[in-house]
Amino acid sequence: MTGTPAITVTEPGALLEVRNLVQEFVLRDYGGVKGGVLQAVSDVSFDLSAGETLGIVGETGSGKSTLARSVIQAPPPKHGSVIFQGQDLVGLSHRAMKPVRRDLQMVFQDPFTSLDPKWTVSRIVAEPLVAYAIGSRADRRERVNSLLDLVGLDPASYGRRHPRELSGGQAQRVAIARALVLEPKLILCDEPVSSLDVLVQAQVLNLFEKLRSELSLSYLFIAHDLAMVRQVSDRVAVMYLGKLCEIGPVRDIYRRPLHPYTLALLDSIPNPEPAAGNREADHVISGELPSPLNPPSGCRFRTRCPRAQDLCATQTPQLRPLGVDGHLVACHFPLSGASPAPAGSQSDAEPAAVKR
Amino acid sequence: MAAPVASLALGVPEADPAAPQRRSRGRGLLRSLEITIPGAILLVLLFFCFIWPLVYPVPSPTSGSVLDANLPLWSPGHIFGTTNVGYDNMARILYGGRTTFEVAAAVQAIGLVVGGLLGVIAGYAGGIVEAVLMRVLDVFIAFPSLVLILAIVDGLGQSELHVIWALSAFSIPAVARVARAGTLRLRDQPFVVAARLSSVRSWRIISGHIVPNLMPQLFTFSLLGTGIIIILESGLDFLGYGIPDPAPSWGGMIAYGQTVMSVALSPLVVPSLFLFGTVVCLNLVGDGLRNRWGVR
């Protein structure tokens, strides 16, 4: 599949270039019979530059976590390419991936299942160093201690503890320290603060920020919450049912969302300012998420979109640039006033009135 | 403005001077009566079977004078009486118990090591390796246990060592199954994925991550299975296929006791009580540990 021609590579040799990524899961009945194919990620393409943070936002079934797993090849995607530092990771053997993994690491959502409950904190953070046979034992200890300091944990009191003796925030810091120990260039963060309490979330988000600037890291930051992702991102991508709806610079996405789903997500964020008047939000979307096994034809969001027209059912919208440089949207009737009519559509028809 | 707040934002290490209070695990363990009492009984039994004869002149279980035959319980010098050829029953209980525990320990050790290894490899490798290993083990599991064991002992000939082999053929597949199931569950845990992401070699993942997390489950499974092993072993002895005469065994003593049941009850009841008590204590300890460790 040739895929979308519309993506313009921002600069040659971006740190990560994902092209036409497809990930499928075959569902089997109890007899082993093929019950259906779930396309969790469907033709997703984007770039990530060095030093940049790309936030990926999506709700249940959006495919964002699957996307992250596909990037690290665990398991490898069905189709498409993942070009990291100029090298396509898809198809690389487990052994050939070894040097790549030094530069590409991941932080998981639940720190208590991503840390071995039987290991001590120091041993957990040192594990990657041992696997790559880096340094002597003394060197490793030093490096582990400096990393624990960096994430705000005193090595003397925390080094010997087990994960169950830590709070959620502390455990996540350990996971972050482990991800940093090989000095990676890109870290995939899969909902890293979702399981934490509010104040702790803020602490850990700040930690991500600080590390980013001190160590010149790039992040692929996955979250279900647009508000949280905004704090840490340079660009944001919005996913729905396996497809990218919209991607663009963070300020632009929030001030001038182009895709109806993005607008709905923004409107669903509870706003503590009393003047905001949440109850008047017209853009709360109705309906239920369609089954990912049988997604709607054409635009997958059309069953819940207040602007849907016949075209949306017959033609899948492709990501194309609109508005500010670097802002792309996949919608036949995006929210911007002046939308170039896609070829073959009814001429500039007014989209249906926005309704609840 | 918000200066004091902002200065606390970062660079302040987690303030947690007191480690969370945790009683040392050992002390907590001793508090569970359901483990300590049966455990103590087992320890006492083990002491008497293995250590006591080394320090106290216990009469030989396989020699004695016919003049002392068929003495009843509580006879002076023979607390549990004697057999029809004058062997001291107490000694037979102790030495028979020794055999029982030796066989049980050996079989469980073999089961844990071999079965555990096979199960973990099958679970971790998946694919054809798993399929082949599991099907081979399924063949063994398909046989009714006693039939399988009898067949093996019959084929190999009677001796304590052959009994151990035969019983291992039973325990290895059982442990392997549990090990494989546990490995499958652990393999998908994020901490294993994280280890693979750090290019940790497979054997290191197995030895460092999978096995330590699997041990509580395997250990309690083995402990609970020991009761079954002991009963099977005694069953073999009872049927005359196990430890060959005149070496004492609880099963053999029960078989003899059954023949003289109408005349005297103690030759049947005494070894039965020991067998029953041992198995119950093992099960209680196994259950207690399983509850404490939260193993499913």
Add this chain to the structure above:
Amino acid sequence: MADPLLEVSGLRVRFRSRGSVVHAVQGIDFTVEPGQTLAIIGESGSGKTVSAYALMGLLPPTAQVSGSIRFKGVEVVGLGERELQDHRGRNAAMVFQNPERSLNPTMKVGNQITEAVRRHLPLSREQAHQRAVELLRMVRIPAAERRFHEYPHQLSGGMRQRVIIAIALACEPALLIADEATTALDVTTQAQIMNLLLDLQQELGTALLMISHDLALAASYAEEVMVMYAGRFVERAPAADLFGNVRMPYTRALLDAIPRTDLEPHVLLPVIGGRPPDLSTVVPGCAFAPRCPDAQPDCREQAPALEQHGMGHWWACWHPCGKEAAS
């Protein structure tokens, strides 16, 4: 003036475990008027869920409850199990966080509603069925008749939560308690469910007590917000007042920690360190003092009481934050 629906005074809950006593709730007072929407906000360990369970009589036997909970004048603390079962469902109903865990996976959805209905109301099977379908429609589940016969796994998370709400409302309780009812849901679904709850409130005149850690959510949907820390209320105000006029530093910290869409990205959030205190020891002085950026020596000596200052705005602080406009 109508009598209050619920009057809680001096509620304390203690758990005895392995020799130590955990003071989960340390004396809270509040009232709920009929039809009112209230929120109790706190992090984990603040005691908010324990309080909600106490209102419903759902605490385990290891909990020692003291104080008073009067529902329409009837005391709930100390009631036997049978009276409590009556109280639950008729007077007050609760919606929990995980819809998966609250529904029986082997029972049809409709039957779970009729079961709740028939426990409290003397209806025939036919009538109960009708009521169940009516309830499914009321919670805006499309094709209600058909959905009656479906099993929980056939429904999405949002739909399951609607079913739970339907069950909770089966006997038209006067009070609905939503304990983190939308935490496990997607943001868009959360908005749908919250709007549903508010609409239902208006239709049925039910009072709603939201328990949550999400201050923004509470502020958007509740009339009055009570902030809980270490087993006590530390600030309480009408939602509209709270955000322009925060006084207690803990509430300030909670507000500051919310990533807001109007802030610049890459800016560090103002945040405080430390963790909530261990509730097995009761220290003199304000429980928040160890973490409070404005703490003074007198804060550590004596715990401030929750006092009313200004119109309906209560706080418990010796040195509240000044009148800085949140911006």
